[in-house]
Amino acid sequence: MxxxxxxxxxxAIVFAALSNGRPSVALASGTGGCTQASIAGxxxxxxxxxxxxxxxxxxxxxxxxxxxxSAGNVSGSETNxxxxxxxxxxxxxxxxxxxxxxxxxxxxVYQGGQLVRMSVVRLQYENNAxxxxxxxxxxxxxxxxxxxxxxxxxxxxxxxS
Numbered sequence: 001m002x003x004x005x006x007x008x009x010x011x012a013i014v015f016a017a018l019s020n021g022r023p024s025v026a027l028a029s030g031t032g033g034c035t036q037a038s039i040a041g042x043x044x045x046x047x048x049x050x051x052x053x054x055x056x057x058x059x060x061x062x063x064x065x066x067x068x069x070s071a072g073n074v075s076g077s078e079t080n081x082x083x084x085x086x087x088x089x090x091x092x093x094x095x096x097x098x099x100x101x102x103x104x105x106x107x108x109v110y111q112g113g114q115l116v117r118m119s120v121v122r123l124q125y126e127n128n129a130x131x132x133x134x135x136x137x138x139x140x141x142x143x144x145x146x147x148x149x150x151x152x153x154x155x156x157x158x159x160x161s
Contacts, residue, residue, distance in 0.1 A: 033099035033100065033101065034097050034098070034099060034100070034101035034103075034125055034129055035097065035099070036070050036071060036072045036095075036097050037070040038129055039068060039095075039097055039101075039103070039125055039129045040068050040069055040070040040160070041067070041068060041157050041158075041159055041160045041161065042065060042066070042067045042068075042157070042158045042159045042161070043065065043066055043067075043068070043132060043155040043156060043157055043158060044063075044064070044065050044155060044156055044158050045063065045064060045065070045066065045078075045132070045153055045154065045155030045156075046061070046062065046063040046064075046153070046154060046155075047060075047061065047062050047063075047136075047151050047152060047153035047154070048060065048061040048062075048151065048152070049061075049136070049149060049150045049151030049152060050149065050150050050151070051082065051139075051147055051148070051149045051151075052147070052148040052149065052150075053147075058082060058083035059081075059082075059083060059084070060080070060081070060082055060083075060149065060151055061080075061081045062078045062079060062080040062081065062089075063078065063079060064076055064077050064078025064079060064089075064091070065077060065078075065158070066091060066155075068095055072094050072095050072096060072097070073092075073093075073094060074091065074092065074093045074094060074095055074105065074107060075090075075091065075092050076090070076091045077089065077090050077091065078091060078109075080109075087111050088111070089109050089110060089111045089116065090109070090110045090111075091107050091108070091109050091110075092107070092108050092110075093105060093106050093107035093108055094106055095123070097125070101124060101125040101126065101129065102122070102123065102124050102125075103122075103123040103124075103125065104120070104121075104122060104123070105119070105120070105121040105122075105123055105134070106118070106119075106120055107119045107120075107121065114142075115142050116141075116142065117139050117140065117141055117142070117147070118139070118140045119136055119138070119139050119140075120136070120137050120138040120139075121134045121135065121136050121137065121153060122134055122135055122137050123153075129157070130156065130157040131154075131155070131156055131157070132153075132154070132155040132156075133152070133153065133154050133155075134152065134153040134154075135151070135152050135153070136149050136150075136151040136152075136153070
């Protein structure tokens, strides 16, 4: 009986914590919301999570930088580790930003000049668009197969230009 009550209390606490609603988002300064221009700049980032391969789950992590221009074009690079094997990769893509400071990144990732994946990432800019968090929603390989992943990303503005 005590075990059931403890489990129920834990579930109730988790549910209450998750039900408090979406965290408040600090919008870009003076705009009343985010725009492509207000989030433009350079960011450092890291991500980590798990890829689900046919042979089982493998850890994924990376760190890098990206630059976003006011038209929504992204370019950058990362050092990526998949199951402990590190590789340098370059990134190009686009970000579509919404006035609530959410955004959608569609990125092509290359290694040695060859496309290795296309990633779709849901982003949320916060703290006057100086911080960004996100989650990968889709990873497509060059053969058009998808790789199931659970990956979260965090980043911080390094410059406005």
